[in-house]
Each structure stands twice: as C-alpha cells, then as structure tokens.
Amino acid sequence: MIETQLSELAAATEARIAAVTTAEELEAIRVEVLGRKGRLAEVSKDMGKLSPEQRGVVGKLLNAAKQTLETALTARKTAFDEAALSARLEREWLDLTAPAAGAGLGSLHPLTQIQAEIEDLFVSLGFTVLDGPEVETEFNNFDALNIPPDHPARDMQDTFWLSNGHLLRTHTSPVQVRGMKKLGPPLRMIAPGRVFRNEEVDASHEHTFYQLEGMMVDKDVSVAHLIYFMKTLLSAIFKRDVTVRLRPGYFPFVEPGFELDIQCLICQGAGCPVCKQSGWVELLPCGLVHPNVLRLGGIDPEEYSGFAFGLGLTRLVMMRYAIDDIRQLQGGDLRFLTQFAF
Amino acid sequence: MKFSYNWLAEHIDGLTVPPAEIGKLITMKTAECEGVEAHGAHFEHVVVARVLTSEPIAGTHLAVTSVDTGRYGVKQVVCGAPNCRAGILTAYVPPGQLGVTTAKLRGVDSDGMLASAKELGISAEDEGIIEFAAGEPGAAIPGCTGDTIVEIDNKSLTHRPDLWGHHGMAREVAAIAGRPLKPIAVELPAGEPAVEIEIRDAKLCPRFSALRFENVTVQPSPLWLQQRLESVGLNPINNIVDVTNYLMAELAQPMHAYDAAKLQGGRIIVRVAEEGELCPALNGQTYTLDPGNLVIADAGGPVGIAGVIGGGPSAIGEGTTTILLEAANFHAASIRRASTKLKLRTDASMRFEKSQDPENTVRALARAKWLLEQVSPGIRLVGGLADVYYPLPAVAPISFDLVWMRRKLGKPDLTAAEVTAILTSLAFGVAEAEGRFTVTVPSWRATKDVSLKDDLVEEVGRMIGYGNLTPAPPLVPSVVPPLPPERTYLRGLRQLLTAQGYTEVYNYSFVNEAQAAELGLPIEDHVRVVNPIAQGQELLRTSLLPNIKRNINDNAREFESFRCFEIGREIHARGRELPEEIPHLAAVSFERHGDGAANLFELKRLAGTIAPGCTVEPAEARGFEHPNRAAIVILRNEAIGRLFEFHPSMVETGLAAVLDLDLTKVQALRTAAGKYQPLRRFPTSAFDVTVPVAERELAGNVLARLREGVGPLALDVRYLYDYKGDSGRSMSFRITLGAADRTLTGEEVTAVRSQVMSWMGL
Structure with missing residues (x-):
C-alpha cells in the first residue's frame, strides 16, 4: 500500500521536476515534497505504524526516492543557476575603451625631480642634506664667506636688500657656515634651495633660481680629490662618462678657486654652437674651502681642509629637458608642468 | 677688460705664443677669456x-x-x-x-x-676723412698695425689689482710662456718738489705722487697712441689725457692731469669732503659731496673726487701750457663706497676698488714723463717728484712645507724646484731649504690678494695646470648620513599629492602690494624689498594664496578642470630678527562647471590623506572666500589650516577650492608610528539611527552629539547619508558595538539602542 503510494509520489514528482520552467517553481516542489513538513516527511511519519519487516522495506524505498528526487532537483537547480549567471555576465558587457573617471597622475615639478635625484646620489655617498632660510643675514651671505662690506666681489651677485636689514640669499653658500657649526668636522653636506639675484628676467635670466651647495671637510682633502669627486658625481648626474677640467676662478670663499668645465656633451669636444665652438661648457664653481671660512665655521684650518662647490639645479633642468625659456619654471602654467608626469 | 696682443708682446722678451692661442692659455692659467678678435x-x-x-x-x-x-x-x-x-x-x-x-x-x-x-678704428673722430701732414701715396697708415684683442671677464680679475693693466697681464703671459718680462724703468731726475702735498688721512690715501710740467702743447696724439687706446675701448681725447689713460691701461695706475694754471695756491690737499661741498666734474656734472667722499682740493676747494673723477674747471684744454700730473693711491673700500653712492663707476674707481699697489705711483709717473716727451715736443719737467707716502704694513713672508703643498694639491711628485720656478716666474721672492719655503710677496700682489700659504697653492696649482693632477678618490669614513626629518616628510608629501592627481607648481617668493591688498593681507606684516628692479617684487609673501590665485586664473583659460599644489614658504616679518619661514601647502581643485561641492569634498578627502583624523569646522569667511564655504581644518584640537572656495569675484571663470595647510603643524601633530593592536576576537553588532535635523544642521554636530551619547560599548559611529523628503531633512548613522572579551547579547544591543534614541530625543 504504502510502497505504491511512495513510488507514485516519486514518479509524479520526478515528472514535475522535469517540467518546471523557473527556479521558484523548483523550490516550491522541493518544499512540498522534500521539505521538513513535506510529503516524504509525512510518509516517514506513518512508518511507525508498520511492522519491523515492512519498516525495513519501506525505509529503503523512502531513502531511494529521496535520493532520486534530490539528485533531480540539484541537477535542475544547477542548470537554472548557470543560466542566471550567464545571463548576468551577458548583461554586464562593458566598454573598456571609455575613459576612466577621476584624476590621473599629477606631476612633480622638474626641479623637485632633479633635486631629489641628486640628493639621493649624495646621500648614497654619505652626505647629509641641510636646509637654510631664504632670508639670510648679510653676515652669513657675505662676511662669513670672506666677502666683507665694500668688497668688489659683492658686485658679482646683485642682491635684493630687505626692509628688516637682511637680504634674500644670493647663493646657497651661507648653509656652509650653518652646516659647519651644526655638524662639526669631518663632514659631508649638501644644501639645495632657492636663491635670488636682483636681475631683469628674460628667457635665459631669472631673479629666482635653484642651487645645490656641497661641501666635504676632512683631514687631507686635496684638489686631486675634488677633481675625482666631481667627475664621479657629474658622470652619475649625466648618466655617462664626463670629462672635466678645472681652471682658475675667483670666489672669495675658496682658495684656490676654480671654474669647472665639462667637455661638451653635444659635440664631445669637437666644437658646436652649444659650447660656442670651445668644446667645453662652464658648469660649476668650486674650490678648496678658504681657511677664513673654515675658521668662522669653528673648524681649525691647520687640521682640516675641505672642498666646496655650487651646482646650478635650474641650469641642469634646462639642459636635461632642453627648456628654452627659464621663465616657464616659475610660470605656473600646467600645460608646461604636466609634461613632467613620469 | 680688453688686452692688446701687440701691447702685451712689447712687455715680453721673445713672445712666440701666437695671438690665436693666447686667450686659451690665459683662461686655463689666469683668468677667463671671453673672446679673442682681430683688430685693424x-x-x-x-x-x-x-x-x-x-x-x-x-x-x-x-x-x-x-x-x-x-x-x-x-x-x-x-x-x-x-x-x-x-x-x-x-x-x-x-x-x-x-x-x-x-x-x-x-x-x-x-x-x-x-x-x-x-x-x-683709430679714434672716435668722424667729422671728415682723416688728413695726414706728410707721407707718400701707397705707404701704410703711420703707426697703425693689425692687432688681436683679448677680452677678459672683469669678474675673474676682481682679486687681481695688477691685472687691470697690460704690464701685469704680460707678467702672467711671460710666466706661462716661460719668457722674461721686460722691466719698467722707475728713474726720475732729482729735484725740489714742484708742489706741496698734504694728506689729512693716511688710511684713505696712503700715497700721493705728482710731477709738474711746463711748455706743454695740447694736440691730438700720434695715430699709434690713438689706435692703441681705441683698440682697448678707451677714447682718445688729447695727447695729455691720452698719456694718463695709456698708463692706466698699461700699469693699472689711474692718473690725472690738471691744468696747473687753474689750480689755486701752491698746495694740494687730500681730505674728506665737507657736508654739502660741491665738485664740478670732468663729465659736466656737479656732485654734492659729504664726508664719505675723499677729495683732492686746492686753496679754492675740491678739484677732483679722489679715485673717481677729476674736476671740470682744471681739466686740460687747448690753452693748457703747464700741467700737474697726479698718480695716487686710495683706500679700496672707501673708493667703492663713494662711487656706489655717487652712482659713478669710472675706469679709475674700478681699479682703485681692487686695492691698487702704492708702489706703482712713481713707476707710472716715470713712464708718463718718457711718454709725454714723445707726444708733446718741448715739454719740460719742473723741479722733481712730489711724493707723500705712508707705506702699508708689509705682508709677512709666507712659510710652508713642500709636503703640505703636495697634500693640498694632491700631487705627491711635486718637487721643490718646480715650486721655486713657478713662484719666481710670478715675481715672488723664494727661499727654500730642504722643502721648507719662505716666500715674499711682490707689492702688487700684497695689497689683498696674497697673504696666506693657501693663496700660494693657487699660484703653484694653476701654473702646473690642474689637468696635470691625477684625480684620486678621497678617503672618507663610511657613515650613514643623518637626514633631517623635514626633508623626508616634504618629499613623501609631494609624492602623495602627485599620486592623487595634483601637479606641482613653483611660484616666486614675491608678491606686489596690489596682490596682498586684494587678499586683505596687511602690508605692514610683510618684509619689504628695498631695491626691487621690477614690478611685482615689492614684498615677500606671507601667504602662498596671492600667487596661487594667479595660477588659478591663468590655467582656468586652458583647462576644464585641474588639480595643482605648491609647497613653499610663507615669510613672516619678525622685526629686525630674521623672519619666520613657515612651509605651507596650498592645493587647488578647479572646475569650470558644476556646483563646487565636488572641489571642496575632494580637498577635504585630500586633507584626510595628509593629516589622517583631521576634521573641519565652519569658519567666518575672509573677504576673498565664499561666505558660506570656508572652514578651519583641525587636527588634535589644533587648527592646521583652512579649506575654502574662492569668492566668485576672485576667479574669472569656474569654481576654485583651496586647501591651505601649515606643514610645520601638520608634521608635528600627525600620528607617530605606534604599537600593533591585536585584532578583535569577538563579532561586533551594528544598528542604524535616523535623526530628523534642521535645514542647515551640520553633520559634524549631529555626529559629535551621537558620539557623546553612545556609551562605552560603541566602537564606531559613522555617517551614512542625508535625506530630504516631504517631512523635512534627516540624517542616518550606523553605530557599531562590540566588547573585547565577549560577544554582546541581543539584550545589550537593544539597551544601547534605546539609550541612544532617548539621548537624541527620538
């Protein structure tokens, strides 16, 4: 009796499962037949009334029916899920060639970039990076660098004088004095920063530009060391082997003082318009630190010596990117500045 | 300074260096040559x-x-x-x-x-064609020859008083070429001084020498003299003045010739000027002097401003028959001060301010006598040399060891003989024994240029040639350099900003008064530039905003939208002290269209990435800010900056918001690296609360009030959204609860919820 009922139910349900068209109908059948209070559950409730032998037989049938139906259900459910997923994926077609929303990468100012690059180079050589104020005392900017009042060398640097009796630093060299006092010997330091000259502005002259001062003080620092060091450093900056030469140059805070030229990178020294046919390009002033400057920095010139140099960062930027108008650097024009996003 | 090759060659015995190469040699060993060109x-x-x-x-x-x-x-x-x-x-x-x-x-x-x-190219005379008194057709122009002119950068001669004349440069070239320099005669006939000289201040005028001549003929100089002056950029005037200029260009000794008949009294006085004293000068100007000027005076008053310019009335003219020829020496810094103050830089003052050699005056007079006799036939010296001289303190002989010199240059194979030969060729006196040197400095190098053994390193180094040193790596200890945290911080900040789409601009440290006034920045708070040469440089910026505003308007024409920033220093006056320089960030978000909210919230988001945990509080708007869109940015209860939109009247088009942060404060207040917090082991519970609010209620205020009322179990209170409906405005928040040691029960969560609702009056 009960066996017949069971097999009929199983067969009918199987037919219904095969016939459903939606996942919801399928779920309704599952609840109706296989649910906790479903029809199979009802059948198993009635089993208590059967004899132990019958119970064994019906139990087996019941399990078999359950398994058959569950397999059928799962198969249909999987089919429905897969269909739903592929429908969704189809709907989610996207045009990835459309532009991305939001801001792209901003760009660092080219001076920031070159300064960071050169700072890293010096740090790797054991130099510390110091900072100095834009407004300096006359003493630090001139007197402490062996340029007393009314010294004709003051003409070399047209100065912005200020209402508070001070001045806008004309070079980063005052940081030499600050650095010597702060660090004591031996020392290796650089000081990059903004400097000012009271000049008319045109495509190749600016009143505001960037320099990097460097100084090494130790026992037995010589001119030969300076040449080696500058050659190594400049080769790293220009990313190629650089030929340098020193010739006499007058800067009161060094003795001896030099102009350092590099062999023209455009013509390799053969002569071209960039180097005015000389084969050499004047690059930076340098020299052995004047004993008076060491003394003012609290360092005994009999015990220590040192070299110092000043690198023009603005000039390097212009050389590297072939910028033909210096005013662009402080013009704030984003058409120019966004070209340096890399 | 221009040098004539022919002139240099006259001073050197057997110079064989060709004219084309002389510029390069001078550049490599002495001073920078700016150009070499053929003349004549x-x-x-x-x-x-x-x-x-x-x-x-x-x-x-x-x-x-x-x-x-x-x-x-x-x-x-x-x-x-x-x-x-x-x-x-x-x-x-x-x-x-x-x-x-x-x-x-x-x-x-x-x-x-x-x-x-x-x-x-003989003189500036262009009234008509040149006329010669005698000569044969086809002959060369008498006295005129082709020459090569070498131009040397004046800046590289700043420390070398002797190189402001051909003789000094010839000494260098002779040393470089290994040829002897021809000496200059210093012989004058003995005789009673023809003029009395009184120097009132020996510091300002260490020496004053003069000669008197009679039977003078004033006429044009011979062509060779005219051409020579012309070739080095000096204008021929007449034979007497030309001789003084010739000697200035030859010996670096400025000279002056007075018409002796126009001098009053028999005495020349060198003294400081009286306040308001007038001096009519050669150039037709009359200068009002003060005690900062030194004058040459006669009984009638100033006849010249010492070391700068001669007087007008006693100038050499066509009727001049007797002259007083002056060669003096003056204190360099005083001449420089005087000429700067008078705004009058002359060939004379340019030389005197380099500290000229007082020994040179008599040498120049002797040479002038010889030359005057050639260009003014019949001229006669009256009496002898008048010369008052207060010698400068002598420079002590300089001692050094060969070993020391080797170490300074980095040339271990340098020999005593090489050092001796170089210094001797440059006229230093050298005594050497077993590598120990004692060097005496010639007078023309002793006025300021050479006084230390380090100065001699340069003399030896440049003559050896720096290219002859073998580059050597310095031996220095390997140390990790101490790096200032500010630099590391600013570099990281710049990276953070560009990664978020902001482009860096650099602006000048200057603003003009109009820019400052427009933003209501008090003019008196600014440090002022005393000597601006261009407009827009009057003040040092106390804010980045004036130039940032300019950036906005400049770029608004080109872009629909942009983001940019500047990191620069505000410079705040501190009386006579150095001003305070405070690093600031100004970040800009600009859109030509839209309602501006996106700009402000973008910058608020940015502020949160720079100063995590910062909040904003509405602030009273300044004149240039949108009256309803200005706020203070706060971190740990301290104001670190400002977030605002520019007032529509300040921007030409579009909407621009700005975040302005004081980076010293941000850096000091930002979270330091701390210890790790163990992760929560028990699950949290959350519920949402919707609060009806007034039309202009601030989300920040409601949030603050909720945070006050949520009790100790609340881990987080978060704003979800704002809703405006028919029944008014409301805000929804999510409150997350949890405990470190257990899972909260449903009852606990309900209790907190009720407590919050009643706290908020809901």
Missing part, C-alpha cells in the same frame, strides 16, 4: 693717398675724386666728407676691406673709399 687687420691694405682732383656731384653733398693711391694706382672714388679737397693726404680703403665694395654712387663709379679716423 685692414691696416695691411689701407694706404696713404693723395687727392688729385675733387669735383662736386651736382645736387648732392658728394664729390667725385681722383686719388693717387700709390700701391693701387690712381682710383676714382666718390666721397661725401666736407673736408675732401684736392691736394690733401688721406687714407684710401681698397674694395674688400672694411666692407667696402666697388659701387656706383648717384650713377658715378666709386672704386674704394676715403676713410675717417673712426672708420679706420
């Missing part, structure tokens, strides 16, 4: 010529001439000079020289040119 190469081809006939061309100022040129035959030349006439001897320039071509002028053939002194 045409004198090889230009000849003396006689004008045979000269007929005016009707209707023009021109004349057609027939000229006997000797070397080139008889030529037809058209000439426009007023003094062109038959019979005179003049200069003929053949085609191919000085740009002259065979041409047709007013239909008349002209084969060459008759030239003025100016056209020939």
